[in-house]
Amino acid sequence: MTRSKLAFVSLMISLLFHLTSVGTAEPDMIPWPVGTTLSGQDSSRTLFSSYGTHHIGWDQVPAASGVNFHFGIDIDANTSSTDGCDVVRNVEEGYTCYWFADTLPSGSVQWLFVIGEEQLGSEGWNYQHLDEVNLAYFFTDSLHSVGDSIGIMHPEVSHPHLHFMRSEAPYYSNNAALCNPLDYLVPEATSADGFT
Numbered sequence: 001m002t003r004s005k006l007a008f009v010s011l012m013i014s015l016l017f018h019l020t021s022v023g024t025a026e027p028d029m030i031p032w033p034v035g036t037t038l039s040g041q042d043s044s045r046t047l048f049s050s051y052g053t054h055h056i057g058w059d060q061v062p063a064a065s066g067v068n069f070h071f072g073i074d075i076d077a078n079t080s081s082t083d084g085c086d087v088v089r090n091v092e093e094g095y096t097c098y099w100f101a102d103t104l105p106s107g108s109v110q111w112l113f114v115i116g117e118e119q120l121g122s123e124g125w126n127y128q129h130l131d132e133v134n135l136a137y138f139f140t141d142s143l144h145s146v147g148d149s150i151g152i153m154h155p156e157v158s159h160p161h162l163h164f165m166r167s168e169a170p171y172y173s174n175n176a177a178l179c180n181p182l183d184y185l186v187p188e189a190t191s192a193d194g195f196t
């Protein structure tokens, strides 16, 4: 092999390595994203709706199957675990990669945040249906700590809950979830906590 061919091959290999390493980082294990107190994050919670359950408004998986695939988990504000609560907390040290607001039928605004490990990162944990948000989370250059209160579950969402998922940033409605959050939560969800 000539030197230029060798250089080309090594360039292709490094490019391939780069492409396969972008956006495929395995998430770390995380505590639960809710808790009235910090220690509340160490309890499994009741799910209102689980990952993959039929959920109108989400993409059909497989395509055109008629089954709308829920790309995250919904944690019930009325969780029956140790402290029924609506306080949403950060699960991983990182930065706000994306945030978004939209208006509920009631006229109130609800917020969405994607928090990732890297500043201006391309993926992270995604928290939806928030109210009374922590203003620090609007700044993309401030490092957020595990356990910070990000906001509360919006009381005017029908059946108040946190929608929690792993997603790309920026997030567009119905872009595919990168994984099942239940595979990363500690402690593991149990059937007694509504995991289906």
Ligand SMILES: [Zn+2]
Pocket: 049, 070, 072, 073, 074, 162, 163, 164
């Ligand atoms: Zn949901």
